[in-house]
Amino acid sequence: MPRSGRAALRGTSTRSGQVAKGTPKPVWPVVSDGVGKSWAGAWGGAVRGAAGGAAPACAPDARTAPRTARALARETLTREILDAARTRLVADGPAALSLRAVARDVGMGSSAVYRYFPSRDALLTALLVECYDELGAAVEAAEAAVARDDLPGRWLAACRALRAWCVARPGEFGLLYGTPVPGYAAPQDTVEPATRVVRTLVRVVADSWADGEGPAPAPPSGGDAAVLVAPAVAYVSARGLTAPDVPPEAVVRTLMAWTTLFGTVSFELFGHLHRTVADYADWFDAVALRVGADAGVVPRSAAR
Numbered sequence: 001m002p003r004s005g006r007a008a009l010r011g012t013s014t015r016s017g018q019v020a021k022g023t024p025k026p027v028w029p030v031v032s033d034g035v036g037k038s039w040a041g042a043w044g045g046a047v048r049g050a051a052g053g054a055a056p057a058c059a060p061d062a063r064t065a066p067r068t069a070r071a072l073a074r075e076t077l078t079r080e081i082l083d084a085a086r087t088r089l090v091a092d093g094p095a096a097l098s099l100r101a102v103a104r105d106v107g108m109g110s111s112a113v114y115r116y117f118p119s120r121d122a123l124l125t126a127l128l129v130e131c132y133d134e135l136g137a138a139v140e141a142a143e144a145a146v147a148r149d150d151l152p153g154r155w156l157a158a159c160r161a162l163r164a165w166c167v168a169r170p171g172e173f174g175l176l177y178g179t180p181v182p183g184y185a186a187p188q189d190t191v192e193p194a195t196r197v198v199r200t201l202v203r204v205v206a207d208s209w210a211d212g213e214g215p216a217p218a219p220p221s222g223g224d225a226a227v228l229v230a231p232a233v234a235y236v237s238a239r240g241l242t243a244p245d246v247p248p249e250a251v252v253r254t255l256m257a258w259t260t261l262f263g264t265v266s267f268e269l270f271g272h273l274h275r276t277v278a279d280y281a282d283w284f285d286a287v288a289l290r291v292g293a294d295a296g297v298v299p300r301s302a303a304r
Contacts, residue, residue: 078116080106082130085123090171094181099123121184124175128186129193131172136196138165143200151208152289152298158200159261159288163281166265173269177262199241202254206242208297215253215296225249253295260291 067075084105088097099120103113117123142161146153166173175181176194218225225248226233232251236242242250264287267273268280277283292298 074116077106077108081108081113081116081123082126085127086131086172089127089175093171094124094175094178097124097181124181124184125187125190127172127175128190131169131176132190132193132196134172135162135165135176136193136200138162139197139200143204148207151204151211152292154207155201155204155292155297156285156288158197158204159292160285162197162261163265163268163284166262167269167280170269173265177266195235198254198258199236199239201258202236202241202251204297205250205254205257205295206236206246208295209247209250210243215249216294218249218252225252228252229255250295253291257291257295260287 081102084102085097087105088102092098092101097120099113099117100110102123103110106113117126139158139161143154143158146157148154166177229248229251232255233246233248236251237244237246261284264284268284273280273283289298
């Protein structure tokens with residue numbers, strides 16, 4: 001194929017451990033709770049969108065629409081830009097991400113990068129979608145590989161995959177769960193990728209409750225679960241992740257586990273467990289087993 005400056009196709013390079021391999025995938029709009037948004041807000045918004053929002057536009061069918069050399073070149077350069085931006089996340093942090101710096105890293109003029117991502121916020125959104133989807137896919141695959149009747153095994157596999165992905169990618173973790181980027185507001189359509197992990201966890205909890213397990217008793221003054229997590233209950237019920245009559249307490253315990261697990265990873269990556277625990281992986285497993293027991297997934301005897 002003849003080469004024509006930067007528009008020429010080049011071999012696609014992917015980083016070790018990255019989900020996307022071979023031909024780069026196009027960047028589609030996101031669905032995460034974004035940076036700094038509350039889970040209840042994200043869940044509530046998703047329910048409202050599912051009930052009354054406009055249907056998303058369908059992407060062209062790649063099987064009936066062969067890609068042109070220009071389209072392939074665009075996908076290749078989009079992949080390079082995203083890879084360079086992810087490297088910058090590690091070196092500079094999300095708040096310092098700059099389109100100009102990324103353009104220099106890929107050997108493009110800054111004006112050329114704007115044809116792929118019209119703003120820094122557009123690039124941040126694309127990164128959020130990609131990273132949330134990678135994390136979600138890793139957790140889903142680990143949980144799916146365990147026998148369906150092994151509820152504690154499914155739970156621990158999902159939790160360990162969560163930690164493994166985050167520890168291997170501290171820059172991406174900082175984007176997803178670190179300090180909110182000043183001036184950036186993640187769009188509502190980022191909710192879907194951001195909820196993939198917790199949707200996996202809630203399925204395991206729901207299956208354990210269907211088998212007759214239950215959570216640790218809630219304290220008398222712990223608040224009305226049905227009120228506390230009403231948006232989340234509506235979300236999981238609308239998605240068919242749980243039975244329509246799922247006990248609100250099951251969702252409460254799943255949210256407690258979700259925030260505790262990511263909080264534990266955050267403490268590890270930001271150095272707050274230094275000289276506090278003997279082994280980070282063992283500590284994480286201990287936390288995962290205990291919050292699993294609290295949710296009724298792991299037998300309480302196994303968490304001791």
